[in-house]
Amino acid sequence: MRRLRVAVVGYGTGGQAVALMLSRDGHEVEVFEQAATLGPVGAGFLLQPVGQLVLWELGLLDTLRRHGATVSRLYGETAAGRAVMDMRYHELDPRLSGLGVQRGALFSVLDSAWCEGRQLHCGTRIVAVDHEAGAVTDAAGRRYQGFDLVVVADGAASSLRTQVAAARLDRPYPWGAQWCLVPAGDWPWADELQQRYVGARRMIGMLPVGTRPDDPTPRLSFFWSLPVAELAEAGVDAPAWHAAIAAVWPDALSRLHGTPVPDGLAQARYRDTVHARWHRGRAVLLGDAAHAMSPQLGQGVNMALLDARALRDELRSDSPVEVALDRYARSRRDHIGIYHFWSRWLTPLFQSERDGLARVRDRVFHPASRLPVGRGQMLRVLTGTRRGWFGTFALPTAFLESLDACGRPAPAHLPESESATASAMVGDTGSSGVAS
Incomplete structure (x- = not known):
């Protein structure tokens, strides 16, 4: 297999994963991270079965599971106690579950695993990408060149994405969140x-x-949805902030007694970004830099891991790099498109000023999720295994068997041929026997 010299811009989940995978494949990888001190950004997230698959193939899932929390159900209700959402993984397949993970845990596991040929420039903010020459320039004017490939993985707020390809859509969401x-x-x-x-x-x-x-303290990730315009002042009046939380969910407030307000709360903002093309010349987009979306479906980390896996696999072919990049982008767009669609349509139901839509949601969403077709679609989207409207993302049989063994996966490295060709799918019949 050819050996490429690769620059990776950004050391979030996507950047970490692609650096690790390409280094293991023998490529020379150099990472540029603008933060002076390494560390995660964000609180917690749900690692879905598709994200678990990637870590299992890397032999890292067992390590992460020792830190994460198994999540079997997603449940949401109104403050008055009316059920709105009730999704249980076992209704798709009894072997599946989510994994609640602190971003710090995933960051540490991926960072510790990257040993081969580690080259990491911290405190280096890349401001320009030369896609023709395979070069990047930092804020101090230093130019790093001679790369066969530049992977732009600098997150949802990417300042470099449009230097690679024009965005068809790139807009901030008016709603964000506080978290801790x-x-x-x-x-x-x-x-x-x-x-x-x-x-x-x-x-x-x-x-x-x-x-x-x-x-070693088990934790919960708390988030509180607010308009972006309110984030700067939210919590300045601490008693009013606590009263607002109590009015929605007193049990949640009881867990926040040790959290200083507002200093102990971080802020999150989101974007909706769509690119018709993900690459140009020697540069390619990956993760949120390519396809940022609202957090309603909770797929950001999972899709970034799948991006890294797909890019690695395409670079294993003997095709020219640009052909491999085109195949990578087409395959990932085919998978991600449905998630962009649903996140764009679901966000106004949960984060907006459209209370009329919310009233319809409160009456319709839960009953629809109990119908066989609706339940199957929702669970497929939740787990990351929906491809397009009716297609299915394949989960290898060996991976599913590992989940079934003693209720936890065994670490494994799939042979390259098995990783590339495994096509066994989670059955479209859940434990209830109703086809999705």
């Missing part, structure tokens, strides 16, 4: 993502996310 990590203690929903809603204007979520290597 809190001790789980005796939280009664230890294996569930729980959410509470007031119309579409207010939403609280609590996700079990386990521990991380430098902190």
Whole structure:
């Protein structure tokens, strides 16, 4: 296999994963990260079966599971107690579950695994990409050149994406969130993502996310949905902030007693980005730089991991690099398109000022999710295994068997041929026997 010299811009999940994978394949990888000190950005997330697959192939899933929290159910209700959402992984396949993970845990696992040929420039903000020459330039004017490939993985707020390809859509969402990590203690929903809603204007979520290597305390990831325009002042009046939380979900407020407000709360902002092309010349987009979307479907980390896997696999062919990049982009767009669609349509139901839509949501969403077709579609989208409207993303049989063994996966490195050709799918019949 040819050996490429690769520059990776950004050391988030996508950048970490692609650096690790390409280095293991023998490529010379050099990473440029603008942060002076390495560390994760964000609180917690749900690692879906498709993301678990990537880490399993890398032999890292067992390590991460020792820190994460198994999530079997996603449940949301109004503040008045009306069920809005109730999705259980076992209804698609009894072997599947989500994994609540602290971003710090995933960051540490991926960072520790990258040993081969590690070249990492911290405190280096790349401001220009020369896609023709295979070069990047940092904010100090230093030019790094001679790369066969430049992978732009600098996140949802990427300043470089349009230097690679014009965006068909690139806009910020008007709604964001405050978040923090809190001790789980005796939280009664230890294996569930729980959410509470007031119309579409207010939403609280609590996700079990386990521990991380430098902190053995099991934690919950708390998020509080707010308009971006309110984020700067949210919590300045701490008593009013606490009263607003209590009005939606008193149980959540009880977990926040040790969190200083607003200093202990971080802010999150989101974008909706679509590119018709993901590459030009020697440069290619990966992760949120290519396809940022709202967090409603919780797929950002999972799709970034799949991007890295797909790019690695295409570069294993003997085709010219530009042909491999085109195949990578087409295959990933085929998978991601449906997630862009649903995140764009679902966001106004949960984060907007459209309370009329929320009233329809409160009456229709849960009953629709109990119908066989609706339940199957929702679970496919949740797990990341929906491809297009009716297609299915294949999960290898060996991976599914590893999930079934003692209820936890065994570490494994798939042979290259098996990884590339495995086509066994999670059955479209869930444990209830109803086809999705």
